[in-house]
Amino acid sequence: MLECRSCGATYESGPEEPWRCESCKHALDFTEAALPDSDEPTVDRDDGLWACSEFLPVGREVTLGEGWTPVAESPEWDAQFKLDYVFPSGSYKDRGAALTLSRAAELGVERIVEDSSGNAGAAIAQYAARAGVDADIYVPADAKQSKLDAIEAAGATPVRVEGSRQAVTDACVEEAVGGEAWYASHAWNPAFYAGTETFAYELAAQRDWSVPDAVVLPLGHGTLFLGAYRGFRKLRDAGWTDAVPRLLGVQAEGVAPVVEELHGPGAAGTNDVADGIQIREPARFDQLLAAIEDSGGDAVACGETETEAALAALHERGFYVEPTSAVAVAGLESYRESGTLDGGEDVAVALTGSGLKA
Ligand SMILES: [Zn+2]
Numbered sequence: 560m561l562e563c564r565s566c567g568a569t570y571e572s573g574p575e576e577p578w579r580c581e582s583c584k585h586a587l588d589f590t591e592a593a594l595p596d597s598d599e600p601t602v603d604r605d606d607g608l609w610a611c612s613e614f615l616p617v618g619r620e621v622t623l624g625e626g627w628t629p630v631a632e633s634p635e636w637d638a639q640f641k642l643d644y645v646f647p648s649g650s651y652k653d654r655g656a657a658l659t660l661s662r663a664a665e666l667g668v669e670r671i672v673e674d675s676s677g678n679a680g681a682a683i684a685q686y687a688a689r690a691g692v693d694a695d696i697y698v699p700a701d702a703k704q705s706k707l708d709a710i711e712a713a714g715a716t717p718v719r720v721e722g723s724r725q726a727v728t729d730a731c732v733e734e735a736v737g738g739e740a741w742y743a744s745h746a747w748n749p750a751f752y753a754g755t756e757t758f759a760y761e762l763a764a765q766r767d768w769s770v771p772d773a774v775v776l777p778l779g780h781g782t783l784f785l786g787a788y789r790g791f792r793k794l795r796d797a798g799w800t801d802a803v804p805r806l807l808g809v810q811a812e813g814v815a816p817v818v819e820e821l822h823g824p825g826a827a828g829t830n831d832v833a834d835g836i837q838i839r840e841p842a843r844f845d846q847l848l849a850a851i852e853d854s855g856g857d858a859v860a861c862g863e864t865e866t867e868a869a870l871a872a873l874h875e876r877g878f879y880v881e882p883t884s885a886v887a888v889a890g891l892e893s894y895r896e897s898g899t900l901d902g903g904e905d906v907a908v909a910l911t912g913s914g915l916k917a
Pocket of ligand 1: 565568580585
């Protein structure tokens with residue numbers, strides 16, 4: 560069962576389910592499931608992404624053996640890095656894609672659509688290949704061929720759409736609304752966010768069920784940010800951990816709607832180095848703001864210069880991430896400079912995409 564947490568409407572699950580609330584257009588979520596009975600954590604790390612399956616609303620139908628990404632101590636930044644680029648498709652998006660395609664398989668879906676020319680498009684295409692489901696990936700007409708190679712290699716079909724990024728989404732949604740396909744959207748599909756909850760389960764387990772004081776993550780649509788928040792909350796509510804970390808987001812200067820909502824208009828700069836998080840209208844904007852408020856978090860915008868400097872510093876220390884990922888480290892430095900982090904905290908940082916893709 561799906562629910563709209565904005566107006567309270569509910570919808571039956573199935574291949575014909577709506578992709579957003581039909582009354583108020585808000586994104587949908589799973590109705591809250593019961594938490595595990597025992598407050599004693601039980602995990603088998605051989606199950607990878609599915610090690611905490613008691614918390615997940617979807618069973619393991621489609622998997623490439625993903626999950627349990629490494630945690631590396633980083634004395635240079637006095638932080639722990641979770642290497643969420645160590646995934647079959649090279650980004651954390653596999654957390655969401657594994658759950659989304661597993662749900663598609665559960666529902667008997669035969670064809671999916673998604674709109675993304677970036678990491679999400681590649682992840683969805685690869686897990687659709689694993690599931691044996693047809694996938695059309697809608698992309699801007701000017702998307703670079705190099706970005707489409709992974710999508711095509713997996714047997715998915717890129718559909719080029721002229722016009723704005725919104726026009727790409729609109730064309731994709733039209734196909735889904737017409738009943739021709741299931742919308743496996745990384746921004747809208749609730750299964751994707753159930754998948755990104757596993758970031759929190761793994762990190763807590765890897766730290767012997769303690770959580771950091773703060774977690775710094777890139778923030779575009781907020782797929783990892785919101786999933787991590789939900790995971791940490793469920794762990795605390797189940798009694799497996801005793802706190803929710805402060806969730807600290809990092810956006811790209813020039814396209815930073817969450818930062819503007821919290822702090823007003825910022826610097827007039829741009830950050831095209833971090834093109835992976837340039838999202839003007841996050842699908843779950845209200846939920847992101849609520850997650851920040853509830854966790855005592857914040858959001859900051861970083862420019863190109865700091866991002867490039869952080870990227871070079873990461874590469875020099877063996878962390879071969881893609882440029883967008885470097886905003887998390889640039890943001891960590893910014894949070895310390897501003898005093899949002901005073902230097903005494905236990906901090907974890909998500910490194911989200913591999914440099915081998917860039
Ligand atoms: Zn609604």
